[in-house]
Amino acid sequence: xVKRKAPDIAVGRLPLYLRVLNQLEAEGRTTTNSQEMGxxxxxxxxxxxxxLSYFGGFGRYGAGYDVAxxxxxxxxILNLERxxxxxxxxxxxxxxxxxxxxxxxxxxxxxxxxxxxxxAKIGQPLGDLIVQDAARLEEVIREQGIVIAILAVPxxxxxxxxxxxxxxxxxAILNYAPVRLQVxxxxxxxxxxxxxxxxxxxxxxxxx
Amino acid sequence: xVKRKAPDIAVGRLPLYLRVLNQLEAEGRTTTNSQEMGxxxxxxxxxxxxxLSYFGGFGRYGAGYDVAxxxxxxxxILNLERxxxxxxxxxxxxxxxxxxxxxxxxxxxxxxxxxxxxxAKIGQPLGDLIVQDAARLEEVIREQGIVIAILAVPxxxxxxxxxxxxxxxxxAILNYAPVRLQVxxxxxxxxxxxxxxxxxxxxxxxxx
DNA sequence: TAGATTGTTAATCGATTAACAATC
DNA sequence: TAGATTGTTAATCGATTAACAATC
Numbered sequence: 001x002v003k004r005k006a007p008d009i010a011v012g013r014l015p016l017y018l019r020v021l022n023q024l025e026a027e028g029r030t031t032t033n034s035q036e037m038g039x040x041x042x043x044x045x046x047x048x049x050x051x052l053s054y055f056g057g058f059g060r061y062g063a064g065y066d067v068a069x070x071x072x073x074x075x076x077i078l079n080l081e082r083x084x085x086x087x088x089x090x091x092x093x094x095x096x097x098x099x100x101x102x103x104x105x106x107x108x109x110x111x112x113x114x115x116x117x118x119x120a121k122i123g124q125p126l127g128d129l130i131v132q133d134a135a136r137l138e139e140v141i142r143e144q145g146i147v148i149a150i151l152a153v154p155x156x157x158x159x160x161x162x163x164x165x166x167x168x169x170x171x172a173i174l175n176y177a178p179v180r181l182q183v184x185x186x187x188x189x190x191x192x193x194x195x196x197x198x199x200x201x202x203x204x205x206x207x208x
Numbered sequence: 209x210v211k212r213k214a215p216d217i218a219v220g221r222l223p224l225y226l227r228v229l230n231q232l233e234a235e236g237r238t239t240t241n242s243q244e245m246g247x248x249x250x251x252x253x254x255x256x257x258x259x260l261s262y263f264g265g266f267g268r269y270g271a272g273y274d275v276a277x278x279x280x281x282x283x284x285i286l287n288l289e290r291x292x293x294x295x296x297x298x299x300x301x302x303x304x305x306x307x308x309x310x311x312x313x314x315x316x317x318x319x320x321x322x323x324x325x326x327x328a329k330i331g332q333p334l335g336d337l338i339v340q341d342a343a344r345l346e347e348v349i350r351e352q353g354i355v356i357a358i359l360a361v362p363x364x365x366x367x368x369x370x371x372x373x374x375x376x377x378x379x380a381i382l383n384y385a386p387v388r389l390q391v392x393x394x395x396x397x398x399x400x401x402x403x404x405x406x407x408x409x410x411x412x413x414x415x416x
Numbered sequence: 417t418a419g420a421t422t423g424t425t426a427a428t429c430g431a432t433t434a435a436c437a438a439t440c
Numbered sequence: 441t442a443g444a445t446t447g448t449t450a451a452t453c454g455a456t457t458a459a460c461a462a463t464c
Contacts, residue, residue: 009431011411015404019386033445041388045445046433053447062440062444079410086406091215098402105384107403108410146414148406172409174402178227178311180249188412190405194306194382195315196223198294198356199400201380202287202316203219204396205355219453241421253421254457261423289434322446 006054013051014074016041021071033064037075075108085112087141087170089161090152091121091131094176100125109148113140134161138168150174151181162189214262221259222282224249229279241272283316293320295349295378298360298368299329299339302384306358307335317356321348346376356397358382359389370397 013042013175020040024032025104028114034045034052047148052070099111111194114126115134122133130199132140141149149170153161158177165173172188175181178196181189210213225404228248242253249256257270260266260278263285268275283289296306296319307319322334323342330341340348349357357378361369366385373381380396386404 001389004434012404014411015401015407016388018407019401019404023387037446043288044433046435047431049445049447050432057447059446061446063440064445068387077411078407079413082404084354084410084413093305093308097301100301101402104406109403109406148409150402171413172406174405174409179231180224188212189407190409192400192402192405193223193227194309194358195311195317196220196227196402197382197400198292198312198380199223199226199286199288199315200220201356201382201396201398202292203222203285205287205292205379209419213454243421252457254459256457257421257423258456265423267422271464273422 004054006051010054011053013043013047014078017048017051018071018074018078018080021067021074025071026068028040030067031064032067032070034059036064075134078108080108082108083110084108084148085110085146087112087137087144087145087146087149087165088114089116089134089137089149089165091116091118091124091126092152094128098152100113109114111150112144112146115140136162137161137164141168141170146170148172148174150176152176155179212262214259218262220326220370221251221255221288225256225287226286229275229282232275233279238275239272240275240278244266244272286316287314288316290316292317292356293352293354294318295320295345295352295354295357295373296360297324297342297345297373298320299324299326299332299334300360302360304334306360307337317397319327319358320352320354345369345372348375348382349376349378352358354378356380356382358384360384363387 011164017037020037020085023031034048036069037048038045058070058073086109088095091114095114098100099114104110111129113127114131115137116122116131117134121131124131147167147170151158151161151173155177159181162173164184166183173181175191178193183189217388225245228245239346240289242256244293246253266278266281286340287408294317299322303322305321312318319337322337323345324330324339324340324341329339332339355378357373359366359369359381364386366383367389370381370391374395381389383397386401391397
């Protein structure tokens with residue numbers, strides 16, 4: 001039986017499963033099952049079993065899943081067995097929050113370089129790093145073999161910076177600018193737009 | 209012909225359409241069409257026309273859409289003709305970035321109160337506001353008639369705070385904590401988890 | 417009128433769920 | 441073995457797209 005390629009939407013849920021497994025482990029739990037994981041995430045148990053089945057069989061019939069084992073498997077599948085160095089572009093308020101975000105390290109990522117164009121910011125410390133001149137973006141990214149970037153620059157600068165990142169070898173961009181980036185085939189982009197999320201929810205609020 | 213209720217996934221794209229219309233307007237454009245909007249968002253023109261059709265007919269046959277008119281209609285549909293006061297819980301690095309985020313005001317939202325439990329933070333200024341004791345959460349939220357909150361607290365505090373928010377009248381939560389909140393029917397939650405997004409993209413990166 | 421683009425229908429595609437045989 | 445839960449299939453559900461009549 002040939003296994004169908006996992007749809008992107010299923011891949012996108014794997015990090016949630018990983019998150020739940022980490023939580024379970026922190027609670028001292030050693031086994032779980034698709035029903036319990038589903039409850040914690042508001043998903044059906046069938047969906048969880050189906051998503052996992054794209055990648056293999058990780059459970060034991062009648063007994064569920066070993067928390068540590070499934071967690072390790074998901075980390076392997078998601079390419080998280082190494083620490084990915086990440087370039088952060090933009091050292092404004094958001095850049096500061098991201099540079100100080102404690103969860104990257106334990107999750108497989110590490111901010112390895114921070115850039116800005118503002119002369120007042122260049123040279124200043126940010127977390128463990130020093131803000132570098134964005135003019136040196138390509139150079140530093142190539143030197144450090146960075147393939148993941150976080151874009152925290154103003155909307156009007158985002159597309160240009162994205163193109164420079166891609167030219168320098170970046171293949172995944174977490175984009176905080178409210179712009180749909182145009183990138184070549186093979187480059188992944190995920191957009192984070194809190195305003196769009198708030199507006200989405202506002203639709204359901206009662207008019208007062 | 210009875211109009212089918214708009215699916216949530218279509219509602220969630222309306223803010224993107226609104227964003228594009230604002231951009232077009234900033235560029236001085238007065239008309240557009242579904243093809244152009246689709247190009248800018250990486251969506252098909254059919255999808256845009258279909259999404260809009262759940263709410264009415266906003267275009268002109270042969271001529272496309274009037275930018276300002278469609279923008280106004282989307283603002284009306286999304287309940288953005290008023291400024292929604294928003295409670296921000298958590299005055300850490302992320303809270304600071306959010307309190308200083310310039311885009312809320314022009315988008316229909318305004319951070320109206322900031323809370324934290326840390327005595328070192330309570331009383332300190334944050335943007336135009338003063339950080340208040342989280343003990344007074346319910347009181348302030350009720351007083352100000354706040355129904356939208358942004359949760360920027362540590363994961364282990366998130367569920368408890370969410371319950372207090374809901375009890376105080378909040379009906380929409382933008383959740384930055386890496387936890388799937390359990391909330392009653394009728395309360396909307398949107399989760400923002402940059403780590404999950406990075407992990408999603410890491411799946412597609414070449415193993416090195 | 418000719419040309420263009422909407423709004424809508426129907427077809428297609430893909431994702432979720434229900435159900436259950438497999439199996440520990 | 442009895443009980444439990446997986447992994448997988450097939451059915452269902454829902455979203456997207458193609459196509460085109462409507463219409464300015």
